[in-house]
Amino acid sequence: MRPQGAIFVALPHLGPILIWLLAPHRLSGWCNGSKKLTWCPPHRVLLLVWTVIYSIIGYASYLVWKDLGRGFGWPLALPLGLYAVQLVISWTVLTLFFVARTPGLALLHLLLLYGLVVSMALIWHPINKLAALLLLPFLAWLTVFTSIAYHLWRDSLCPEHPPQPSGEKSD
Structure with a gap:
């Protein structure tokens, strides 16, 4: 791989690094709550998976860039333009999820992100x-992460104690 390839692999990591630098204290305990998902991995596992995924998609973008002439002309506008938009949305998802702790907004962005990756x-x-x-593992991961975001959002809408079912009137 050429030096440009290393740049393409490193580029997707800029967003998460900035998020970590700006709010490291808010990353832990993101999935802890009164209704913690039993199958929800620890935040460190999520961050590790995101790191691997970002490296994979960075390498994939390098392959596209290389096959389209290694420049930044018109043929790359759509393939790498979509990639750039996808990166920004992906970084936004991480910010909404880990820093702002708004799983509902993160869920909306995840659905948009899924469409962009497809x-x-x-x-x-x-x-x-x-x-x-190489985008298939990303789609698989987005499916898992979307499920986590959905469950956390749904549970945030429900009160601590679910309402008691009202008794049916007997005849």
């Missing part, structure tokens, strides 16, 4: 099949 895979496939296939 679009990227469809556009990248004719350019570089491996790059498109």
Whole structure:
């Protein structure tokens, strides 16, 4: 891999590094609450998975850039433009989820992110099949993370003690 490849692999990590620098104290305990999900991994595992995913998609973007001529001309506008938008939305999701602790807003952004990644895979496939296939772990991870966000959002809407069912009148 050329030095440019290292830049492409490192670029997606800028957002999470800034988030960690700006709010390291708020990252732990993000999934702890009165209704903690039993299957919810610790925040460190989530951050590790995001790190691996960002490295993979960074490498995939490098493959697309390389196959389209290694420049920054018009042919790269759509494939890497979608990638750039996806990165910003992904970083926004992390901010909403870990820093602002708003799983509902994170969920909306995750749904948008899912559509962007599917679009990227469809556009990248004719350019570089491996790059498109490398997006599949990201889609799988987004499915898991969206499920976590949904459950945390749903549980945040419910009161601490669920309402007691009203008794039916007997005839």
